[in-house]
Structures are given as C-alpha cells and as structure tokens.
Amino acid sequence: MILKVQLFGPLARTASCRVLDVEWPVAERACAVEVMHRLAEGNPMLRPLLTGARLAVNGQYAGPEDLVTESDELAVIAMVSGG
Amino acid sequence: MSAQVSILDGPLAASSPGAYGGGAVICFEGVVRPTEDGRPVEALDYEVYEPMAQHTLEQLAGQAVSRFGLLVVEVEHSRGRVPAGACSFRLRVTSSHRAAALEATAWFIDRMKQEAPIWKHAVWAGTTEVTP
Numbered sequence: 001m002i003l004k005v006q007l008f009g010p011l012a013r014t015a016s017c018r019v020l021d022v023e024w025p026v027a028e029r030a031c032a033v034e035v036m037h038r039l040a041e042g043n044p045m046l047r048p049l050l051t052g053a054r055l056a057v058n059g060q061y062a063g064p065e066d067l068v069t070e071s072d073e074l075a076v077i078a079m080v081s082g083g
Numbered sequence: 084m085s086a087q088v089s090i091l092d093g094p095l096a097a098s099s100p101g102a103y104g105g106g107a108v109i110c111f112e113g114v115v116r117p118t119e120d121g122r123p124v125e126a127l128d129y130e131v132y133e134p135m136a137q138h139t140l141e142q143l144a145g146q147a148v149s150r151f152g153l154l155v156v157e158v159e160h161s162r163g164r165v166p167a168g169a170c171s172f173r174l175r176v177t178s179s180h181r182a183a184a185l186e187a188t189a190w191f192i193d194r195m196k197q198e199a200p201i202w203k204h205a206v207w208a209g210t211t212e213v214t215p
Contacts, residue, residue, distance in 0.1 A: 059134060082129070
C-alpha cells in the first residue's frame with residue numbers, strides 16, 4: 001500500500017513537495033513510529049527536521065504504536081511556530 | 084521604547100467585549116515585528132493545517148478553562164499574509180481573579196507554540212525571498 005504523508009512549513013520547503021509517498025507491504029502493520037522511521041530513512045535531507053516531529057492521523061496527534069492505514073489522512077507536524 | 088500611564092476619571096473605555104462576570108480580563112495580542120535579527124520584515128505568511136489547528140486550539144482553550152478555573156477563553160489566529168505591525172494572534176482570557184488569567188495566558192501561548200500546527204514564514208522587505 002502507499003501511505004500519503006502531508007508536509008508543511010520547513011519540511012515542505014526542504015522536500016520541495018507537499019506530499020510524500022511511503023510504500024508499505026500490505027502484509028505488514030504500519031504504526032506511527034515506524035512510518036516516521038521510514039520517512040527519515042527514505043529522505044535523508046529531512047532527518048534534522050524530523051527530530052521531535054510527530055505524526056498526525058486524521059487530524060489528531062498519534063501515539064507511537066497507533067496503527068495507520070492507506071485511508072487515513074497522515075501529516076507530519078514539525079517545528080510549529082504559531083502566534 | 085516608551086511607557087505610558089493614564090489616570091482617568093470613572094470607568095475606562097472597554098477594550099473589548101464584556102467581562103462575563105469576571106474580575107480580570109487579559110487580552111494578549113501577537114503583532115508581526117518589523118524586523119527580525121535586524122533585517123526588515125514586510126510580512127509573515129501563516130500556514131495553517133486545518134481543521135487540525137482549529138481542533139488543537141479548541142482543546143487547549145478547553146484545557147485552560149478547566150485547569151485554571153477560567154470563565155472564558157477566546158482565541159483568534161491569522162492564516163495567510165499579515166503585514167508588519169499588524170496583529171496575527173489574539174488571546175482573551177477572563178477569570179474571577181488576575182492570577183489565574185495571567186498564568187493561563189502564559190500557559191496557553193506556550194502550549195500553542197508547541198502543539199498547534201501553524202507555521203510562519205518571513206517575507207523580507209525589498210525581496211521576494213521567503214524564509215521558513
């Protein structure tokens with residue numbers, strides 16, 4: 001399956017895109033912490049920005065072991081700076 | 084820099100809506116600074132992940148009400164471009180006593196800056212360059 005992960009802010013600018021695809025074997029369970037690991041492995045230029053980043057699933061911060069599927073809305077939330 | 088103090092007769096003009104029966108109202112406004120590290124700023128572009136940002140701010144406002152026993156918390160935040168000198172964030176906290184309102188104001192802003200999926204990018208004066 002293909003997990004589509006949305007990017008914002010400095011992450012999107014560094015990656016020069018708004019969405020990254022993460023390929024995942026259908027037979028393998030995908031949990032939030034593993035998705036973040038795969039993102040870092042596949043995108044070395046993003047690694048410094050992924051430190052301390054969190055995965056949001058369907059608009060809520062996910063716990064490390066929360067499972068995700070292809071139909072979930074995924075987003076990496078890093079280095080926020082509102083206000 | 085300047086300091087300004089006015090002693091006026093009678094009630095001061097309301098700076099905002101009523102106090103909802105409270106005894107303390109703190110209104111914090113975040114304003115876009117005209118310079119950043121000495122470099123002139125034309126504006127800030129605010130990028131907001133919606134609706135998550137809305138939900139996160141609502142949750143934080145609700146938590147602030149419970150945690151500090153507040154009467155009302157009102158939050159406004161900009162999206163898109165905000166010119167230097169303009170307000171991009173307004174937090175209005177109403178409580179029975181000042182200590183809770185002051186503490187809640189600092190708490191809310193700290194939490195918002197950690198959790199709300201909002202990013203700002205500087206638009207530098209005299210250039211098309213935008214910095215994350």
